Amino acid sequence: MAYPEKQLDKITGTLQNVIFSSTESYFKILSVHIEESTLEDWQEPEMIATGTFADVQEGSVYGFYGQLVRHPKYGQQFKVDHYENELPPDENGLIKYFASGQFTGIGKKTAEKIVNHLGLNAVNLILDDAKILDGIVKAETARKLARTLRLNLGLERLFQIGNQFGIGADIAGRLYDQYGNEAQDILTQDPYRLVFEFDGISFKKADDIGHKVGVDKFDERRMQAAVYATIMNVTFQYGHMFLSHDQLLLSVEQMLHQNNTEMSNQIQKAIQSLIESNILVNDDGRYYAKRLYIAEKETAINLKRLLNTSSPLNITANDIDESFVTPGKMTLDQIQVEAVKTGLKSQIFLLTGGPGTGKTTIIRTMVATWKKMIQNRAKFADNTKDFLKNYQVRMASPTGRAAKRMTEVTGYDASTIHRLLGIADLDEPEFNADNPIAGGLLIIDEASMLDIELTSKLLAAVPNGMKVIIVGDSDQLPSVGPGNVLEDLVSSGDITHIELEVIYRQGRGSSITELATHIKNGELPADFLENQPDRSSFMVNSEQASQAIEQVVALAIKKGYTQDDLQILTPMYKTSAGVIALNQMAQKLFNPLKSNQKSLQFGMTIFRKGDKVLQLENDSERDVYNGDMGKIIAVQYKSDIGNDDNEDRLIIDFDGKELAYPKKNLNQLSLAYATTVHKAQGNEFQLVIMVLTNHFGLMLNRNLLYTGITRAKEALILVGEYTAFERASRTLVPKRFTFLQQRLSHSKTEVNEHDSSDESETIPEKTPHLTTTMVISSAVNPMIGMENITPYDFM
Numbered sequence: 001m002a003y004p005e006k007q008l009d010k011i012t013g014t015l016q017n018v019i020f021s022s023t024e025s026y027f028k029i030l031s032v033h034i035e036e037s038t039l040e041d042w043q044e045p046e047m048i049a050t051g052t053f054a055d056v057q058e059g060s061v062y063g064f065y066g067q068l069v070r071h072p073k074y075g076q077q078f079k080v081d082h083y084e085n086e087l088p089p090d091e092n093g094l095i096k097y098f099a100s101g102q103f104t105g106i107g108k109k110t111a112e113k114i115v116n117h118l119g120l121n122a123v124n125l126i127l128d129d130a131k132i133l134d135g136i137v138k139a140e141t142a143r144k145l146a147r148t149l150r151l152n153l154g155l156e157r158l159f160q161i162g163n164q165f166g167i168g169a170d171i172a173g174r175l176y177d178q179y180g181n182e183a184q185d186i187l188t189q190d191p192y193r194l195v196f197e198f199d200g201i202s203f204k205k206a207d208d209i210g211h212k213v214g215v216d217k218f219d220e221r222r223m224q225a226a227v228y229a230t231i232m233n234v235t236f237q238y239g240h241m242f243l244s245h246d247q248l249l250l251s252v253e254q255m256l257h258q259n260n261t262e263m264s265n266q267i268q269k270a271i272q273s274l275i276e277s278n279i280l281v282n283d284d285g286r287y288y289a290k291r292l293y294i295a296e297k298e299t300a301i302n303l304k305r306l307l308n309t310s311s312p313l314n315i316t317a318n319d320i321d322e323s324f325v326t327p328g329k330m331t332l333d334q335i336q337v338e339a340v341k342t343g344l345k346s347q348i349f350l351l352t353g354g355p356g357t358g359k360t361t362i363i364r365t366m367v368a369t370w371k372k373m374i375q376n377r378a379k380f381a382d383n384t385k386d387f388l389k390n391y392q393v394r395m396a397s398p399t400g401r402a403a404k405r406m407t408e409v410t411g412y413d414a415s416t417i418h419r420l421l422g423i424a425d426l427d428e429p430e431f432n433a434d435n436p437i438a439g440g441l442l443i444i445d446e447a448s449m450l451d452i453e454l455t456s457k458l459l460a461a462v463p464n465g466m467k468v469i470i471v472g473d474s475d476q477l478p479s480v481g482p483g484n485v486l487e488d489l490v491s492s493g494d495i496t497h498i499e500l501e502v503i504y505r506q507g508r509g510s511s512i513t514e515l516a517t518h519i520k521n522g523e524l525p526a527d528f529l530e531n532q533p534d535r536s537s538f539m540v541n542s543e544q545a546s547q548a549i550e551q552v553v554a555l556a557i558k559k560g561y562t563q564d565d566l567q568i569l570t571p572m573y574k575t576s577a578g579v580i581a582l583n584q585m586a587q588k589l590f591n592p593l594k595s596n597q598k599s600l601q602f603g604m605t606i607f608r609k610g611d612k613v614l615q616l617e618n619d620s621e622r623d624v625y626n627g628d629m630g631k632i633i634a635v636q637y638k639s640d641i642g643n644d645d646n647e648d649r650l651i652i653d654f655d656g657k658e659l660a661y662p663k664k665n666l667n668q669l670s671l672a673y674a675t676t677v678h679k680a681q682g683n684e685f686q687l688v689i690m691v692l693t694n695h696f697g698l699m700l701n702r703n704l705l706y707t708g709i710t711r712a713k714e715a716l717i718l719v720g721e722y723t724a725f726e727r728a729s730r731t732l733v734p735k736r737f738t739f740l741q742q743r744l745s746h747s748k749t750e751v752n753e754h755d756s757s758d759e760s761e762t763i764p765e766k767t768p769h770l771t772t773t774m775v776i777s778s779a780v781n782p783m784i785g786m787e788n789i790t791p792y793d794f795m
C-alpha cells in the first residue's frame, strides 16, 4: 500500500527525556538529541519536540516528522505530525535487535534466519502479517514475536497509518484504547466495522479508507455500513424514529451517489442482513435502528404499566381538598384548580401550556398540597420517617437550569433527569427497572426536551404506584434527540391531559406571551413592528443585522444589563449573524481584552476570565450538561500555583459549582453571549435579542421562533428581516416519524416484538430532509414602519 505523505521536515535523534506526559491523552513534550535533520536553520544539538506519542523509550532513536513552530512562551520547538521508531539500519543491527533478549525464544541463529528470509523490512512485514514467519520459526515463537513487536511498535504504527488515512492522533489513540493491537488490522482490513462500533469515524471516512485499501463497492460490509450510517444520520440529525423501506433505500442511494438496479439490490440485501443480525428492526414496514425501536416500545410498555397501577395511598378528592395549599395570595382559576386535583389523582398526568399560563404555579401548588397530604397520612404510619421517604416528591428536568428553577420555586430538591437516574457516561443508569427510584410523586418539567431514549430510561425506573406528572410546552422545539415524546403523549389521548390557555403574566413580559400566542397560531400580530414596553423589533437586512445587534447590545450595557441578563439567540453557527460571529462581537463589548490578561485559545475562540460560556455536551460524571451556562472565574497556566492539572486550564463557575477545564477539554465549551435557540431551550433570560434573517433559510420555522422568544422573561428585541420572521411563523417544523402515539392508542393489543397490528400510519414516501417544502409567505414590504426607528427605541 502506498499512501501520499505530507511534505514535512524530519529530525532523527535520540530521545533524551520525556519532559511532560499527559495523563489523559498521548500528548508529550520530549527533549531530543539531534543526529540528522532536514531543518536548514537549526544549528543546536538539541530540540524540544511536542505532539502525540505512544510509549516512547528514553535512549531510543526515532525519526520525527513535523514542522518548526514558535511557541509564544517557550520559543522554537518541533511540532511533531508523526514519528517512527528508527530500527537498526543494517542487517547486523537488526539481527542484534531480534536477538537482544526481549523476544522470547529468539537467539542469534533464529534472528539471522528471520533477517535472511525477510531482509531489512522484517519488522514491518511481521507487523503487517505474522504469517510471514511460517516456516521460518515455530508458530508459537512467531506469535510471541509479533505480539511483542506490536506492543513496542503497535501504537506508533497506528499513528503512522492513521496519518496516511487522514486520521489524527486523537482518534488513532482512541482506536488503540478501544481495540489495542487489533486496531491496525481493523483500520486497514475492515474499516466499515468502525461505523458500527466506534464513535469518531463517519461512513465517509471509513469509505475513504475502504476505497484506498481496495474494498469492492458492492462489498457487503460497505453496503451494511452505508445502510446503518444512513438510518443513524436520519434519526439523530432529524429526530425521526424510523424510515419506510423506500425512504431508507433512497437515502442510502443518495449517500452513495448511486442509484442503479445493481446498487438497489445490494442495498436491499444489506437491509435484510442487518435485520437478521438484529441491528435494524422492520416493524411492519417501519425500519428502525434496534436501540430506538426498543426505546419506543419500552416507553409504551412502561406507560401502560404505570397507567394500570394505582398508588397505595389511594388518594381521594376529599384528601386533596383538605390539603389544598394555594401559593401566596393567588386565586387559581377553575382549570388550574382542576389541573392540580386531576394531576394528583391520576397515575400519569400531562400538563401543557404556553409561557405565563401557570405551569410553575401548578407545580408549586401540587408539591405543597402533596407535602401536606403526606404529612397528614404519615401520622398514621408505623414508621413516619420511612413513610415520608417512600412517598417523597421527586422533581427533575432535562436541563440543569430548569431543575434549579424548580428547586427555587418549590423549595424541594430538583435535579437533571440524568442525575435522578444516576446515568454516568456510557454506563447503564444506576436506577432502572430492577432498582427503581424512590418516592410517591415524580414531576418532570420542560418535557418538550425529552427524547425517546431518555424517556425510556426514565419510565423504566419509575416503580408501580408512583405518580408521574409531565409538564411542558408542546409548541416548543422538539427534543434534540430522536422522538416527539411530549406531542405523541398528548395526541395519544390515553393519558389525562390539561392544557392551560389563559396567560397570567402581567406587566413586563406580557406582550411577549401575547406574541407567542400569535406565533403559535401561525401569524405575526398586527402590532409586530410597534414598540411595546417589553418588546421591540428592529428590521434590517441580513448584511446589517450584526451591526444592529452590536448597537443594541452596547446600549443594553449602558442601561445596566449584564451578560447574565442578556442573551442573543440565532438559529445557526455560521453567517455574519450566526453564533460564532455574534459571540466575538459580544465578547468585545462585555469582556474587552485588558493588557497582559491571561487567556486560553481553542480554535478561533479565545477564552478569558469573566467570559460567559456554554457547555456543549453532557458530562454526567461532573453533573454538567449540554446547554448549561457558566462563567470563567480563572485562567490558570500550567506553572500557576494551585493548578493541579499540570496543564493550562480554565476554572468555570456553573451556578455555584466550580469545574476545571484543562486545555484538552476546551472542545466542550463555547462562548455563550450568543447561542442557538436549540441550546437555549430550558433556559430563560431577562432580555433576549432574537435574530432571524432569510439567510437562515430552512432553519426558519414556527417552533424555533416560538422557543426563542419565550426564553425572554422581561424584554425581547427582534432583529432581522420581517419576511424571515413571517416565514418562520408560518412554517411548521417538519413532522417527525414516530409511532409512540399509535403504540399507546393500541393499548388494547399487547405491544410486543412481533406486533404487526394493522396500524394505518402512512409513512411519507420521501425522506423529509430531501424534500422539505417551505411555505413561504406572500410578499410583504420588509421595511414597513421602519423609517424612524433607532436602537434607542428598543430599550
Ligand SMILES: Nc1ncnc2c1ncn2[C@@H]1O[C@H](COP(=O)(O)OP(=O)(O)OP(=O)(O)O)[C@@H](O)[C@H]1O
Binding pocket: 330, 331, 332, 333, 336, 353, 354, 355, 356, 357, 358, 359, 360, 361, 362, 504, 505, 506
Ligand atoms: N390564577 C392566577 N392568578 C394570578 N396570577 C397568576 C395565576 N396563575 C399564574 N399567575 C402568575 O402568572 C405568572 C406566570 O405563571 P407561571 O410562572 O406559573 O407560568 P408558567 O406557565 O410556568 O410560565 P413560564 O413557562 O413562562 O415559566 C406568575 O407571576 C404567576 O404568579
